[in-house]
Structures are given as C-alpha cells and as structure tokens.
Amino acid sequence: MGLSVVILAAGKGTRMRSSLPKVLHVVADKPMVSHVIDSARHLGATNIYVVYGFGGEVLKATLTGGSLGEDLTFVEQTEQLGTGHAVDQASPFLKDDENVLVLYGDVPLTKVSTLENLLQVKPEKGMALLTVNLANPAGYGRIVRTDGKVVGIVEQKDANPEQLTINEANTGILLANGGDLKRWLSGLSNENAQGEYYLTDIIAAAHNEGKLIATAHPETEIEVEGANNRVQLASLERAYQARLAEDLMIAGASLRDPNRIDIRGDLIVGSEVSIDINCLFEGTVELANGVKIGANCILKNCSISENAEIKPNSIIEDALIGENCSVGPFARIRPGTVMNKDSHVGNFVEMKKSTLGEGSKAGHLTYLGDTLVGQNVNIGAGTITCNYDGVNKSQTIIDDNAFIGSNSSLVAPIFIGSTATVGAGSVIAKDVENGELAVARGKQRNIKNWPRPSKK
Secondary structure, three states, X not given: OOEEEEEEEOOOOHHHOOOOOHHHOEEOOEEHHXXXXXXXXXXXXXXXXXXXXXXXXXXXXXXXXXOOOOOEEEEEOOOOOOHHHHHHOOHHHOOOOOEEEEXXXXXXXXXXXXXXXXXXXXXXXXXXXXXXXXXXXXXOOEEEEEOOEEEEEEOHHHOOOOHHHOOEEEEEEEEEEHHXXXXXHHOOOOOOOOXXXXXXXXXXXXXXXXXXXXXXXXXXXXXXXXXXXXXXXXXXXXXXXXXXXXXXXXXXXXXXXXXXXXXXXXEEEXXXXXXXXXXXXXXXXXXXXXXXXXXXXXXXXXXXXXXXXXOOOOEEEOEEEOOOOEEOOOOEEOOOEEEOOXXXXXXXXXXXXXXXXXXXXXXXXXXXXXXXXXXXXXXXXXXXXXXXXXXXXXXXXXXXXXEEOOXXXXXXXXXXXXXXXXXXXXXXXOOEOOOOEEOOOOOOOOOOOOOOOOOO
C-alpha cells in the first residue's frame, strides 16, 4: 500500500516574534519543516503535501530550490480553523487505498525509526497513533482508553477532572487509510471549547465504526516536542546536537565535550577521530581515520584525510586536506584549495584556490592565492602571491624544491622554477628559471651617527 504524508505547516508562530513562518526557523541550520520532509522521504512517501498559511510564498521559495521540491505539493489553508480543517485541505489529493501519515512542520526531531514503528503497528483495517507518557501532560490531549483499548482523545480544555489525571498524551502524529481519513474529516464538528475542527475527534469516529486503534511510542519525549518560541527552539537545537554527538561517539569519534559541538549538515567520521571543544561542521564534512580537530575550528564542505591534524582556531571551506597534513593554528583554507600529503601550513596562513604539493610547507603569515606549489617547497614567513591586479586574477606556479625567502612578494602571473631560490624581502615580477637565485631589493644604506627622533 502506498504512503502519502500530510505536513501541517500553516501556523504563523506569533510567539516567535518573527516575520518568518514558524516552520522555517532552523534547527542545525535547516528549517524545522525540512527535517520533517526529510523524514517523510526516508519513509518512501509517494506524495508529500505541505499545508501552508502565513508566509506561503516564502515557504514555497525556501522548500523548492532546484530539485528539492519536486515531490512536494503545497496546499493552502486560507483560514486556520483547527488541525482537522488543516488536514482536510489535502483531502482532494488523497487516495482511498493508500496510507496517510500526518506530521507537523514544527516537530523536527521525530526519528524515522519511530515513524517506521508506527507504520508497522497499524492494523490493516484501522489506524495508528503516536502517543507519549508524560510526567506532566498539561496542555496535551489525553488518550482515553476503555479496557486498554483507545476509544478517543480529549483536549485539555475539554477534559473533565478524571481525564486530566491521564498521563498518556497525544502527539498529533497519526496514520490512517486515505478513504477512512477523508470520511472522518468530513464529519468533524467545531462544537468545543476552541470552536475548532479537532483532528483528534477522528479517533472517536474510528472507534464508533469498530476500527482498531493501535499505538506506538517514541524513545524520548523530545522526539515529539515542537517549538512555539525561541526558548523551545533552542532546546530542540541542543537536543538534536546531543543526538548527533552520541552518534559520532558510537561511530568511533572521541569528543572532548559532547555538549560543545555543532553539526549543521553531515559529518562522516572514521575511527580514532578526536574533536576538541567548540567546533562547527557545516555542509558535508568527512574526517578519515586518525584525524585530530583542535578547539574552535570551523569546517565546511571539506574532506580531511587520514592522520591529518587541524590545529585550534582554523577555518577550512570547500577544500581537500591530504594524509598526514597539518593546518594551523589560526589558518584559513578557502574554497578550491588542495593540500597534498605531508604538506603543512601554520599560523596565520591563508590559501585560496591553491594546491600545496607533497611535503611542501608555509609556516607563518603567508597568503597563497591562485597558486600551484610543487613538492618539497619551503615558503618563508610573510610571503604573498600577488594574484589580483584590480581587474583579473592570475596564477603563480612554484616548481618542486624551490625555496621562497621570508617577506617576499610574487607578482602573478609568474613561474618559479625547480630548485630556484628567492631571496628574503624580494618583490619578484619576472620568471625565475630552474636553479636560479632571484634577489630584488632596494639598495641598503647604513648611515653613521644618525640622530634618532626625540619627543618635542
């Protein structure tokens, strides 16, 4: 039987105090509703219906970039008349012979495994609810059972004193046959304390028809918590990061402090990886076996090969770092950079769209832009490749075994040959052939008995 997913995303989120729709506020740098959509895709949903209201154009533009929205159908809820009314907006699209799963765009942490369990427990002729036992269920609808069987859900404002003592709470997440769901939705009434069409009322309708109502439960409460304000959003963020940190440690990574790591994308780790405090990973980052990441580093869309070390306070973006390389501290590796194995850059070195050959090193205070460096090259402190003339970018090529003296400026386009040497303090604007020494300095004058300036 096919599966369609209806995601409720029409809430304005007034308590967020934001011009953004609530579901576009981010957890791990991704909109909450995108987490929910990803879960639906992992379940193999044939169709995903996003019910929107406030900020619909912004929502659609955010979710449909490139091919990201090809499987999404947006359904507008012009009036917010309750959860039952919201789901009913998708009714014209639902098939009678498919399963329909209802999810919420502001509940981003529900595990796919939890939803898979919900799919498994659903009876062929019945429905399934995701419920949770809470020590304090205030504000939640209560699950009403008779002889252990679910017979209905009562909302907090409509519950009597006895029903308020029930600890089993409704998460709102449910699974039903399309034909049943449409029939139950069409019979909803808004005669209740809120004057709304409650989705929860379909439970009693199912029971009255003699349908079996199964239940499944999340591993933890945080899986079914939503965010109505920024305090709750921050709680979801930390819970999500804690989950990712636990997964990393199980995968073989050592975290100096699991509470001080942020992953905003996909972090793939090998064995014996160590990560110090306050590190941020964005996009897709791969850390091979034996990689060490120092404190306060930022890594984005990069690959770090075996036994490389990224020292504290370094930034690496869209780059490839080879085996046994070391970077930093305080280095910045910008997009398009490749460091081949056994190469090294030290403190306050910046590279952009450059390649550092095997065994080559730039120890301190250096800028390499649009530069191709061969093997076993030594680049002295304070060296700059002058790659921009104000209009165009040009390349610097430094061949194998060259030695670049400290405080040199290499004016691109330029070629430094194999085993060539550039004297310290030189401004080199002409090619240097293999084995040559290039020195380009102003003539030094030593003035005897020169009177030093005195304070006036």
